Amino acid sequence: MRADIPKVVKVYGDFGIIKRPSKLSEEEKEKILQRLFQKDAELFTLDPDVKKKIQERLDWVEGYKYIEPKLKELKTLAEEIRREYQFVLWCGMGGSGLFPLVISQIFTPAEGFPELKVLDTNDPFHIQEAERLPLEKTLFVIVSKSGTTLETLSHFKYFWEKVKANNSEPGKQFIALTDPGSPLEGLALERGFRKIVHHPPYVGGRYAALTEIGFLASALMGLDLAKALHYAKEMYSACEPGIPWNYNLATTLAEFITESYILGQDKLTFIVDPLLKPFALWLEQLIAESLGKNYAGLIPVVGESPGASTVYSSDRCFIYLTLRGRERLYHRLISDLKEGGFRIKQIVLEDRYEVFGEAYRFMLATALTGYFIGVNPFDEPDVVLSKTKTRELLEKFKKEGDFGLELYVDSDTGLGFYYEKTLSVEYPKLSALFKKFFSDFAPWIYVGFLAYLSYDPEIEDIIRDIRTFVREKKNCATLFGYGPRYLHSTGQLFKGGPPLARFIIFTRRGRIDSQIIPEEGYTFWDQQFAQAYGDFRALVEREKPVLLIHLFNDPKEDLRLVFELIKKALTF
């Protein structure tokens, strides 16, 4: 058996069975949509345990109806906050942070409202940046549905101590957004948080854009909630079961994605207007975490530089997201792709506020696609693997003071690196490893570049250049994610999705000794490194070729060295 073919494929209930929408009758299709709108978990499985879990994840189907009656209260809270604070630091990972990130990046706060900053990383540089905010003028929103997420609780512990140093009632500066009865709610009650806002318990994190997750963030920025709601409502009406399948915005999208997948076009490639770029990050999580599992699924490709049709293989299909008035931005490119025979779905947003509508359409389309391709779109069974490995590494670190990892140092470049059995070479040299990494390479393999580095456009540019080069040479799809952000997004797909994938993880030197997380006894850098190495171990366990590269010096300079090595490996 080849190493990249799974030995055991878990099939439960009726998952694993692919249904083709184009082969179903109109009545059958209408019934499917009706059942989804009736929150019928049996649509997805007959297994009673799984059915119960899915039942507890379907309230998002109601769309705008959940949040509408709560808007007044959110506005009152936002009015109160704006009188006291200049900044809001929103701490939350994955589904608890990505839609607020979209909001904070595509809108500016209304006059007199605080600036919303989303902290979804433990990178020491960004922790330092957050510490530099005028803390007495900063409100902390601690967001975690489960109330147990490591990074979010670490943010809480760290900033609680900082605030406490100058405020005898630190709780006044904290709001929790979490499930009723979660450990975070307990903590918030104990510490006297200013407010506890409940996450709807029957909505999963990545399906929560139209709940308090999206609307509290928007209220705090003073955005036009009525307009956001209007677009969410319009989309609901355009997706209801009464709308015929071929005119229905959600079902046509689901059919496009499903049919592409059945045709072998599993690399769902997003070409996105730069003004909507952050929205693609939210979509990436929705699709990857919902549909990348059971060794199958869709692979969302976000952030590649758009190229001519000749650089893409036949495993691609495209979604072009654009804004009214700017449709012609990639016009030539899109025509070229169409002429090249690629399937493309163009989606034009009337206004940036339409992300509230599109979020709903994509949630429905993702759930329906899950039904058609035979995966459970509401769980994330493989995310836990890295979490367990990280926890073990952090325990080891606390006891022994190191992670038990001995890096090699490349004699040509001075870069640190590490590899294991899924990628073996005779002499530990990076040039040899890159040759090996790109050998036996088919275009339908994808490469994931996973950077445990600070968010930095220059870093993204260098990695984008590397991605373009690799794509040109190998015709393959390339993905990019910052760690730990991707662990709560594409990380599910990387461990649980289609096996044909290879990864390069980047870490860097950068511990800041003063950034000790209270009660934990290690710094944010240690946590970040443990997550990188933990995910490396998880990928090895899932038999994925993976290389860890440690940047000792300036990360940008070191990444350029990596690019040179990759060029050599792929050119000669």
Ligand SMILES: O=P(O)(O)OC[C@H]1O[C@](O)(CO)[C@@H](O)[C@@H]1O
């Ligand atoms: O809201 P929580 O419970 O902190 O979880 C954050 C994110 O972590 C994940 O569970 C993945 O680790 C996502 O599915 C989720 O959105």
